[in-house]
Amino acid sequence: MxxxxxxxxxxxxxxxxxxxxxxxxxxxxxxxxxxxxxxxADRRTSGIYIEDQNIELKARHAISQELGDKNHISVTSYNRNVLLTGEAVDEASKQAAEKAVRGVENVRNVINEIVIGPKSTFSERNNDTYITSKVKARMVKENRFPPNYVKVVTEATTVFLLGLVTRQEAEDAVDIARSTSGVGKVVKVFEYID
Known part of the structure; x- marks a missing residue:
């Protein structure tokens, strides 16, 4: 050897x-x-796609700095429009979260859908994630439009739909979401391109 x-x-x-x-x-x-x-596969430019990710990071940080961890607030940015969902302990916290996000550079608009109430439980959040996955899976299966055109966010069984879509794509997305089991309500947060 x-x-x-x-x-x-x-x-x-x-x-x-x-x-x-x-x-x-x-x-x-x-x-x-x-x-x-x-x-x-997204209608946003690559620059806006990346900017949306940056806005979400900066907005979460701004809310955390302003409010700490007493609230459960989710931030979703799509084409520089920010959707706030989740729960705040009081109206002052809800408004403070919105104000903090409005101060983030490049935010065009804030849609504040935060509800006043106790923080959702881990089980409730898991259920919302499950609902989101079911809606997205049905969008893929039904193949009415490219599923990447619509972003799906679920909070307390309410499904929020975001995206740059045609009116027909919006109607199809709402139809799919509404007819998915477990969905309590559907809220459109679309920008229309036609």
């Missing part, structure tokens, strides 16, 4: 070292490709 020398061991160590570093790149490459695919 041949003894390992520095000249034979060095390439082996280099290969092992590089393989561990490359493995960390795979999720980043896959995640980047998925985000790129989502952007390509």
């Amino acid at each position: 041949r003894a390992l020398t520095l000249s034979t061991l060095a390439p082996l160590l280099l290969a092992v070292s590089l393989s561990t570093q490359l493995a960390a790149c795979v999720p980043a490459v896959i995640g980047g490709a998925a985000a790129g695919g989502a952007m390509a």
Whole structure:
């Protein structure tokens, strides 16, 4: 059997070292490709798509700084229009959240759908996530329009529909959402392109 020398061991160590570093790149490459695919199938420009993500991060931070963690407030930005959903402990907190978001750079409009009441439970939030997934799955299955044109947000069984859509696409999306089991109410937050 041949003894390992520095000249034979060095390439082996280099290969092992590089393989561990490359493995960390795979999720980043896959995640980047998925985000790129989502952007390509979206009517927003890639710049606005990224800006919406930045607005959501900045708005969540602004609300957290202003209100702490006594409230459960979700932020969704679509084409720089921000939808606020969730629960606030009182009207002052609801208004403070809206004011904080209006102060975020590049926000065009704020739709404040926050309700006054106790924070939703983990179980209630899981149910809302399940409803969202059912609505999105039906949009894919029914194939009336490209499903990436409509963003679905569910809060307390109320489904909010956002997107840049034609009036027919909006009607189809509302029809699909309304006829999905578990949906209590549907709210349109669309921008129409026709």
